[in-house]
Amino acid sequence: MDNPYIPVPMRVKMARFESDDRSLKTIDLEPVEGEVFDFMPGQFCEISILGKGEAPFGIASVPWEGILRFTINRAGVVTTAIHQLEEGDVVGVRGPLGNWYPVDLFEGKNIVIVSGGFAFTTLRSLIKYLLKNRERFGKLTLVYGARRPDLLLYRDEIEEWEKSGEMDMYITIDKPVEGWNGYVGFVPQVLEQASPSPENAYLVMCGPPAMIKFTLPVIEKLGFKPETVFTSLERRMKCGIGKCGRCNIGKYYVCKDGPVFSLDQLNKLPKEY
Amino acid sequence: MKRIEKNKFYEKLNGMIGEYRVFAPSGDRYRYIEDVSEIRFDGLLTKMSPKAHFLPQEEELFRWDEKENIKVKDVNDRYIVFGMRPCEVRAVTLLDPTFDTEKFPDPYYINRRKNTIIISIACNEPLETCFCTSFGYGPFTKGDADLMLVDMGDYFLGEGDEDILNLFGFTDSEEDYKELKEKAESRIGRIEIEGIPEKLEQIRETDFFKKITQRCITCGTCTFLCPTCYCFDIQDRNRLNGGKRVRVWDSCMFKIYTHETSGHNPRYEEHRRMRQRVMHKFAYYPSLYNQYGCVGCGRCVTYCPVNFDIREVIREAGGYNG
Amino acid sequence: MTEKIREIARRLLENGEVELVIGFEKGTIPLKSRPVFIEKPEEVEKLIWDGFCENNLATYLRRYRGRKVGIVAKGCDSRAIVNLIVEGQLNREDVYIIGVPCTGMYDRRKMIRDGKEEPSEDYLFLNCKTCPYPTPVLYDELVGEEVSPRDRDYSDVETIEKMSSDERWEWFQREFSRCIRCYACREACPMCFCEFCFVDENRPEWVEGGIHPSDLGFWNLGRAFHLAGRCVECGACERACPMELPLMVLNRKMVKDVKEIFDYEAGVSLDEKPVLGTFNPEDREDFIL
Numbered sequence: 001m002d003n004p005y006i007p008v009p010m011r012v013k014m015a016r017f018e019s020d021d022r023s024l025k026t027i028d029l030e031p032v033e034g035e036v037f038d039f040m041p042g043q044f045c046e047i048s049i050l051g052k053g054e055a056p057f058g059i060a061s062v063p064w065e066g067i068l069r070f071t072i073n074r075a076g077v078v079t080t081a082i083h084q085l086e087e088g089d090v091v092g093v094r095g096p097l098g099n100w101y102p103v104d105l106f107e108g109k110n111i112v113i114v115s116g117g118f119a120f121t122t123l124r125s126l127i128k129y130l131l132k133n134r135e136r137f138g139k140l141t142l143v144y145g146a147r148r149p150d151l152l153l154y155r156d157e158i159e160e161w162e163k164s165g166e167m168d169m170y171i172t173i174d175k176p177v178e179g180w181n182g183y184v185g186f187v188p189q190v191l192e193q194a195s196p197s198p199e200n201a202y203l204v205m206c207g208p209p210a211m212i213k214f215t216l217p218v219i220e221k222l223g224f225k226p227e228t229v230f231t232s233l234e235r236r237m238k239c240g241i242g243k244c245g246r247c248n249i250g251k252y253y254v255c256k257d258g259p260v261f262s263l264d265q266l267n268k269l270p271k272e273y
Numbered sequence: 274m275k276r277i278e279k280n281k282f283y284e285k286l287n288g289m290i291g292e293y294r295v296f297a298p299s300g301d302r303y304r305y306i307e308d309v310s311e312i313r314f315d316g317l318l319t320k321m322s323p324k325a326h327f328l329p330q331e332e333e334l335f336r337w338d339e340k341e342n343i344k345v346k347d348v349n350d351r352y353i354v355f356g357m358r359p360c361e362v363r364a365v366t367l368l369d370p371t372f373d374t375e376k377f378p379d380p381y382y383i384n385r386r387k388n389t390i391i392i393s394i395a396c397n398e399p400l401e402t403c404f405c406t407s408f409g410y411g412p413f414t415k416g417d418a419d420l421m422l423v424d425m426g427d428y429f430l431g432e433g434d435e436d437i438l439n440l441f442g443f444t445d446s447e448e449d450y451k452e453l454k455e456k457a458e459s460r461i462g463r464i465e466i467e468g469i470p471e472k473l474e475q476i477r478e479t480d481f482f483k484k485i486t487q488r489c490i491t492c493g494t495c496t497f498l499c500p501t502c503y504c505f506d507i508q509d510r511n512r513l514n515g516g517k518r519v520r521v522w523d524s525c526m527f528k529i530y531t532h533e534t535s536g537h538n539p540r541y542e543e544h545r546r547m548r549q550r551v552m553h554k555f556a557y558y559p560s561l562y563n564q565y566g567c568v569g570c571g572r573c574v575t576y577c578p579v580n581f582d583i584r585e586v587i588r589e590a591g592g593y594n595g
Numbered sequence: 596m597t598e599k600i601r602e603i604a605r606r607l608l609e610n611g612e613v614e615l616v617i618g619f620e621k622g623t624i625p626l627k628s629r630p631v632f633i634e635k636p637e638e639v640e641k642l643i644w645d646g647f648c649e650n651n652l653a654t655y656l657r658r659y660r661g662r663k664v665g666i667v668a669k670g671c672d673s674r675a676i677v678n679l680i681v682e683g684q685l686n687r688e689d690v691y692i693i694g695v696p697c698t699g700m701y702d703r704r705k706m707i708r709d710g711k712e713e714p715s716e717d718y719l720f721l722n723c724k725t726c727p728y729p730t731p732v733l734y735d736e737l738v739g740e741e742v743s744p745r746d747r748d749y750s751d752v753e754t755i756e757k758m759s760s761d762e763r764w765e766w767f768q769r770e771f772s773r774c775i776r777c778y779a780c781r782e783a784c785p786m787c788f789c790e791f792c793f794v795d796e797n798r799p800e801w802v803e804g805g806i807h808p809s810d811l812g813f814w815n816l817g818r819a820f821h822l823a824g825r826c827v828e829c830g831a832c833e834r835a836c837p838m839e840l841p842l843m844v845l846n847r848k849m850v851k852d853v854k855e856i857f858d859y860e861a862g863v864s865l866d867e868k869p870v871l872g873t874f875n876p877e878d879r880e881d882f883i884l
Binding site for chain 1: 337376478506516540545
């Protein structure tokens with residue numbers, strides 16, 4: 001019997017800060033032995049630093065990149081320890097955990113992706129997946145905003161996507177900054193401006209609670225039905241496998257039955273998030 | 274029916290200590306005993322339930338050395354849990370759907386569960402706080418026990434696994450316990466459980482939970498004494514030459530249970546935590562596994578410092594027109 | 596006294612002087628009176644007063660900060676309210692104290708074990724038998740005749756003090772290894788109100804979780820130390836503890852020491868300042884050097 005509590009050792013292949021204030025760090029992990037396991041966009045891993053603890057992080061990469069990429073905000077004991085990692089360090093990983101974005105449902109449809117801040121991580125995975133199989137999907141739209149340009153993740157790749165023309169991109173920051181040529185304004189407003197059609201479309205949204213709160217009414221206004229809107233929830237987690245009881249919302253465990261939920265599912269649950 | 278003289282039974286059990294680790298009631302809780310003389314029944318129920326055997330309050334998941342090589346303890350023990358009540362036996366079967374799953378089987382729990390012989394004792398004299406019959410079973414239900422005993426004074430009647438009955442040396446008996454069973458069942462106060470899961474979902478966002486939680490002080494007494502509660506925390510311990518990762522009991526009633534590092538706490542207010550507790554046992558578990566997450570043992574009622582009474586709450590929920 | 600309490604509660608609610616009244620009602624298990632929260636005048640009939648009103652209702656007051664509440668308070672409860680005000684946790688104007696001079700509470704667990712249904716002097720809690728402030732020290736209205744203070748008696752503490760170091764350790768290990776870290780003591784105590792208790796902290800992690808005897812010891816001793824100079828000896832902790840740990844022995848040792856060293860008792864007057872938070876040049880220094 002496999003022991004689902006035992007982390008697998010992985011080595012830090014790359015570690016770099018994303019934001020000027022060094023609050024966000026991206027790390028790429030590769031297995032010490034063997035290949036990266038197969039996973040789908042939207043899944044997460046529990047990263048384990050022995051002696052400090054474990055914490056869940058959404059996977060930002062896709063399996064064919066050969067690495068697991070995570071972007072981590074420094075907040076507590078485990079994330080501070082992760083921020084101190086350098087290339088060559090070994091950490092433990094348990095994964096892939098959770099469910100994934102319903103890419104089967106997305107076949108042939110238009111996909112609108114809405115995100116804010118560093119919640120963008122798993123959406124990088126989703127976008128790369130969609131772009132790799134571009135012909136299987138319809139129009140792709142991305143609305144992504146952050147407080148400042150340096151808090152936008154994966155800026156070099158965003159530029160690439162913009163140049164490729166494969167996606168309609170609306171990248172925005174809160175307040176005008178010198179040298180910034182993109183949109184200025186909060187994500188809900190920019191989404192309303194972009195006004196993607198709900199016709200034959202699915203919407204995926206990941207962002208901080210404040211963004212979600214103000215974006216939901218816009219999504220409703222645009223006419224997206226709750227069954228077509230998906231989001232990824234976060235909760236304090238420990239076991240990540242639906243046993244310790246901590247992350248449940250109603251009858252669902254965010255770690256096991258989520259973290260991806262449809263709005264239609266969420267509307268039936270107690271609003272504890 | 275089979276029967277055995279009590280002293281003969283205990284003698285045989287005593288002889289098995291060593292080959293088996295025997296977990297038995299010893300005062301306010303169950304302990305791993307060295308000798309049957311340590312067995313003490315202080316009233317019908319112990320304070321701490323025997324779930325501590327299947328899910329220890331502190332359990333090592335693995336340890337590591339200075340080089341961070343991970344090692345899991347190799348446990349080859351065999352166990353006997355003696356003296357469990359039918360409610361406690363049922364409680365263990367309620368833990369199975371969470372821990373013994375196909376996708377992420379919990380090896381620690383499964384190992385103990387597989388290698389434990391459960392010997393239960395029926396309840397001749399249920400307490401005023403018992404309400405087990407509300408859940409479709411009773412004080413004389415064998416359930417998942419390997420052997421169920423009935424206390425007849427100097428001797429036990431027994432029913433269960435053929436091999437275990439023979440192992441102890443039970444002999445045939447014409448007696449049965451039907452009368453005792455009926456008498457015991459008649460003493461138990463049932464609560465009306467029909468339709469409660471749906472009703473609770475209906476009143477989920479009303480003031481009902483605010484109202485009932487007023488007196489709750491959100492300690493962990495009910496959850497720790499409860500035989501079906503299983504929430505745990507995982508903590509890393511640093512030691513001189515390495516360390517270990519353990520799991521320890523936790524409680525959804527504690528304020529910091531859902532506290533996130535950012536400072537956000539979705540269940541900061543007391544009534545949110547009480548709502549989670551009540552609905553987990555009486556709405557979510559039934560919708561997932563078709564069974565209530567409560568066995569009606571009444572420990573929470575007896576030991577709550579402020580007399581929060583779940584029986585009363587369920588009754589009130591049933592009739593609530595908020 | 597029950598009638599008087601109901602009368603006052605009814606009046607307070609009808610005038611709108613308070614939003615709710617916290618008192619006691621009959622419990623659902625034998626010999627238990629439990630906290631009740633009366634919001635409507637029609638409900639005051641639920642309120643009772645007897646020798647089983649063992650909880651300290653002051654522990655609920657912080658939940659209602661900024662709102663006007665009425666509260667039924669025994670002597671020790673009123674000291675807790677004073678202490679909460681002194682420590683800046685409550686405004687005096689926000690509480691209407693219905694003071695009840697108290698003749699003591701009975702140990703229902705002992706009575707049930709001995710099969711007794713009628714209370715008697717033998718079954719009074721120890722801290723009630725030796726209570727120095729049975730009459731509330733602060734109140735808006737007093738219900739009933741004042742009760743004279745009882746003789747202090749710290750023989751339970753002195754028994755342990757007289758033990759040798761080894762005997763004391765043996766007693767401590769034996770009793771406190773039964774702790775299950777349910778924190779009923781902490782939650783029942785009005786003076787334990789920290790947003791993050793020291794056992795909840797993980798930066799740094801002062802105490803590990805779980806039930807290792809040294810962690811159990813650290814928890815119980817730590818809590819007793821954090822209550823030094825603040826404990827009002829109400830006994831709510833020991834009464835809440837499902838394992839019946841002798842928590843009051845530790846707390847009363849602290850109370851005894853603080854009285855001897857600083858001549859101070861918590862929660863007696865609104866004018867006093869917290870003893871361990873105030874420096875007085877006359878403070879004894881012999882235990883530091």
